[in-house]
Amino acid sequence: MSMDAKELIARRVALELHNRTLVNLGIGLPTLVARYVPPGIRVAFQSENGILGFDTRPPEGMENPDLTDAGGSPISALPGAWSFDSATSFALIRGGHLDMTVLGGLQVDAAGRLANWMVPGRMVAGMGGAMDLVVGARRVVVAMQHAAKGEPKIVPELTLPPTAARRITLVVTDLAVIEPTDEGLLLRERAPGVTVDQIVAATGAQMLIRGTVPEMPIAPAPEGAPG
């Protein structure tokens, strides 16, 4: 089996999807999760710019300028979709109507806090909908590379500005699945072929390791797709 880090992460995150729930996928890596919805699971994906039940990009020439995702790319809509204004969109997000959001991360710390919107000294982008998503979604799954340029992204304490005070639910990386708990960061799973020692070495924060750490399961690749 050959797959890159992003695909691995997306296929592991896909197993967190609960049937008949509303899910928001952040821009970038999290978007990939939509490709690996497990068989038998039906979720509605929300895009914070105002649609629930969107579909992938339509064939060339069938794009509608009034129908895009939160990254501004053309999308389609599934039968039964709902379009709505921005206040309603964030009523859904802040009001706890999302079972899960999947977001990228710059850092996660030992307390389970996430930083993903700003690096002081670098060009400022803005938080967009990230702060609302982290506060409002019932479960916040962070999908990110375990390290950036050799530097651990899982750290004892955030050195970047936090996105929210709230403790996130799960971190899925190319090396491990880690769950922030009351006692600290719990190492739940390791990526195929990766040892616990390798994970510990690549992690800046202390982790709880209880017994044998199983290999992470991943969602099957969709039919017709390579891999």
Added chain:
Amino acid sequence: MSMDAKELIARRVALELHNRTLVNLGIGLPTLVARYVPPGIRVAFQSENGILGFDTRPPEGMENPDLTDAGGSPISALPGAWSFDSATSFALIRGGHLDMTVLGGLQVDAAGRLANWMVPGRMVAGMGGAMDLVVGARRVVVAMQHAAKGEPKIVPELTLPPTAARRITLVVTDLAVIEPTDEGLLLRERAPGVTVDQIVAATGAQMLIRGTVPEMPIAPAPEGAPG
């Protein structure tokens, strides 16, 4: 000319309608104002249960159970009407989008405060939308009989619970038009055939009387209507 007190009040209030504005008419006497919209004036009437641009009751057999006014009576809708939910309805009301509301009154005092929702000791009905309307409409016109059972309804200080702290815009009664101002209640107009002395005698609060008080103009009766 023969007309009853309610018609007189309604026809005087109708002259307060501004072209191309949004107006809410309370249940009861204020509803009559819609009959006397002056020629050349176009207003949109809002009903707080969720419609803008409604029309009078449709002919027998053409009522729709999903289309009623705030009193629960069947109405029709004009072309170009808008229907909306209760939160939006009160966003319009509270947000200052109504040029005017016309409400009935139990008491108005020398400070221009209105009481119209509750008489202690009597059966409690509830404020419904009245408190929001008095706070939110740009102009609040109170349409009421000058006295009730011989007792003045315009009083030095409210003895009934106020509907809002705000000073209302105008009081139109079967005897007079009175404007609450910084200096006090200003007697602006007297009803046809009514003397200033009669008004003073029927009014519990002090009024400002400046020079000659003109007779109140009233909107014409619609064509085909008696009067």
Added chain:
Amino acid sequence: MRIAINAEEAAKLVPDGASVMVAGFLGVGTPERLVEALVARGARGLTVIGNDTARPGLGIGKLIDAGCVARVVASHIGTNPVTQRKMLAGEIQVDLVPQGTLAERIRAGGAGLGGVLTPTGVGTAAADGKRVIELDGREFLLEPPLRADVALLHAHEADHFFNLAYRLTATNFNPVMALAADCVIAEADEVVPIGVIPPDAVRTSGILVDYLVARGR
């Protein structure tokens, strides 16, 4: 496609003592079959949150008549003398809330907001016991969000995914209540296939609706 339940089953989902949002304005936009099923089940001790209690024999009025209700949160009960009488007799507790504040408190409950800052009610009996916040020299009441165990909705159309569309003044409290309860049960005048209600016409997504009541046979 999802499976509708009948009104009798729906009524069992509303336990005695539950808080229940019932949409409607003087009965218009109220799910009458759900209300009748609650009466038939003999529900007791409900806290009903709604604009009003309609009239005896209509909408929420049926619940009042049948003794299902211990407490009412509403903007107006003047159209229902039974509610008034039971309030005076101490059988029903009535909390009166200005109509715009009621709508906004329910919206806040569904939107995850901490409360509502409204100018409505300042200087009146509606301010009793409320926290007053001064902002830029103006006073506002801090009104708490409202949520309920169950919301009972009425739609004009529902599709097989339970997307809902409302009609004219029967819309009223339905869309805001759909977000503000742990369990959302809807009844519709018509049920249509998915896609018949286009995305811009859907007012409440089926993802928010837990149960749809099957049409009467």
Added chain:
Amino acid sequence: MRIAINAEEAAKLVPDGASVMVAGFLGVGTPERLVEALVARGARGLTVIGNDTARPGLGIGKLIDAGCVARVVASHIGTNPVTQRKMLAGEIQVDLVPQGTLAERIRAGGAGLGGVLTPTGVGTAAADGKRVIELDGREFLLEPPLRADVALLHAHEADHFFNLAYRLTATNFNPVMALAADCVIAEADEVVPIGVIPPDAVRTSGILVDYLVARGR
């Protein structure tokens, strides 16, 4: 029936230094002809309130490119390097607001509410200088309402009374901005006779729209 104006006339209604809400999300749902007319007029010193500044050459990005803007209130400027560069150069002041808070502050401005109590931003840089209100042991930021001198809207359809209907994700900030400005100017892809947009499909009433921009010839 009402009379539409052309985009050039509309641009004159937006004085230099005005605060302007511009609807849209990365340019989708932004009134491009109005934006272009503002650029053509050489508008200066505008405070622009919108979700983002799109990209150079698109939507609000055109106003940024042309030097019309002194201040931006937005949730995100990461898609527009010109905005970022001008911010660093001190030519444009940028106030970043979480997207849901931005939508809700605009809604509060239009709905007459004193502010927004949101859990979003507590414990982050978004809380700097904000009043924190504790309710039932939870903390909320008190965010002030937002209003503007002018709102520029884009609709899919307008009728001759200026009722507006939006389409799919081009809806975004349009309906809330329609209530939150002293002067509301809309442009539409299509103009239809009154009655073509049924009451339940209208999203912004023509009574709230001061000016409609005529279709290009």
